[in-house]
Amino acid sequence: MRRLNSQDWTGKKWRPRLATVVVAILIVVMALPLVGLFFFRLYENQLIRQTEAELIAQGAVLAAIYAEDVRAAGIAPDKLGGPVAVDAERSASTNEPYQPLEPRLDLASDTVLPTRPAPVAAIADPAFAAIGAGLAGILAETQKTTLAGFRLLDPRGVVIAGREEIGQSLADVAEVRAALAGRYASALRLRIPNQPAPPLYSVSRGTRVRVFVALPVAVEGRIAGVVYLSRTPNNIVKHLYGERGKVTLAAIAIVGGTLLIGLVFLRTVSRPIYGLIERTKRIAAGDREAMKPLDHHGTREMAELSAAFLDMAQKLQARSDSIQTFATHVSHELKSPLTAIQGAAELLRDSGEAMDEAERKRFSNNIVTDAGRLNLLVRRLLELARVENLAPSGESTSLDAVLALLPADTRLTVRVEAGGGTGLRISAENAAIVLANLIDNSARHGAGLVSISAASAAGRATVVVSDDGAGISPSNRGKVFEPFFTTRRESGGTGMGLGIVLALLKAHDGTIRLVDSERGTRFEINLPAA
Incomplete structure (x- = not known):
């Protein structure tokens, strides 16, 4: 698909500048008395x-x-x-003593x-x-x-x-x-x-x-x-x-008024537009310093347009940074198992009869394990892409209905402390994905019990998920929601579970945060109440 540039949008057709149009209009305004x-x-x-x-x-x-x-x-x-x-107009009222001729x-x-x-x-x-x-x-x-x-x-x-x-x-x-x-x-x-x-x-x-x-x-x-x-x-x-004195004063008033109109228009409309155009070019060239409000907006509409443009530019820049970071992580995560698979396959190919059966089996197992990791990583990427583009369905569910969909996990016990009937404005399947990822994380970090409680107030529902596991170290607390961050990579962790949870909740106008806990880990989820 051909990329469109600014020349494609504007075309080669000549168009007057805004200042030219304004000057032409002001000249016409000044000429109106002479036309009359x-x-x-x-x-x-x-x-x-x-x-x-x-x-x-x-x-x-x-x-x-x-x-x-x-x-x-x-x-x-x-x-x-x-x-x-008899003049009909002058004699319309016979009681009038005066009948002037007009x-x-x-x-x-x-x-x-x-x-x-x-x-x-x-x-x-x-x-x-x-x-x-x-x-x-x-x-x-x-x-x-x-x-x-x-x-x-x-x-x-x-x-x-x-x-x-x-x-x-x-x-x-x-x-x-x-x-x-x-x-x-x-x-x-x-x-x-x-x-x-x-x-x-x-x-x-x-x-x-x-x-x-x-x-x-x-x-x-x-x-x-x-x-x-x-x-x-x-x-x-x-x-x-x-009447040259009065005519001169009238001409001065007309010219002065016209110049004043032109000055006001220049300051309130023309200058902010040109300033916004200049900022657009700087942002397109990669100048991040240009992402700040204009020095002078002129009108409320121009201020709103400038704010909307800068907000869009900042979101696009953040999106670009996120894509770049995400691509770096993905390439790193894919490179490690691919390198291991390639190395093991080359050893199997080159060793021939010199490699005994135990070593051959070990390298084969490594290839299978790394291939499984790649498969899991790809599935996680697909899940993340799906939830980031997910549109809310408008469905509602309750906490009890969500827990009924969760598969049994023999590694720990899940217990509802309070609020099992609390309504959540999210489908049961999506809510189950959120809780399943959190429970899986708890199990991977040595938890034996996961406690869940819910409450609603002012149109919002709060779900607290806590466990009795090893918890998260202070140095890692600020990284838990970053894509691909995991402390259990050797056991198959991809570091994408919490990223999927965050994207899924954001798609339903929800949030999740890590809160302080005396023991284990505690997450607080906030969603619209049903």
């Missing part, structure tokens, strides 16, 4: 709405003055226009009409022309301040006041026609600039349009004329330049 300004025209549209609102306010004042002059002039009703149309133009959705059509020749009614002449001065002075274009029209759409086009008709203009019918109207039209705009202004669509507003003037419920106003909206570049 120049692509969606949000700010330009606001300037157009503002211009329309200003024209409505100025037109309303002029309309009120003009209506008062019409009433004062005593113009006959038959010279007025048609009735004022700006309606939208640069994003409204069609920009062609330049305003030229007026046509007409004759104004003398009575209305006299009123217009009286208001001409007010219009001229107002225009100097507001920069708006004013046209005051009579009920037939003829200009009676304004700097130009007096005596000509604008009745065919769409917004004027709507106002003469009694409805407020506004429109966006292409402007005719007196001089070309500066090159920088070309980025603004709003510089190429002009806002037109037509307000009907009502007297006694009939149309007395139209106030027709127009003005070019403020240019966005010019407006932003006028």
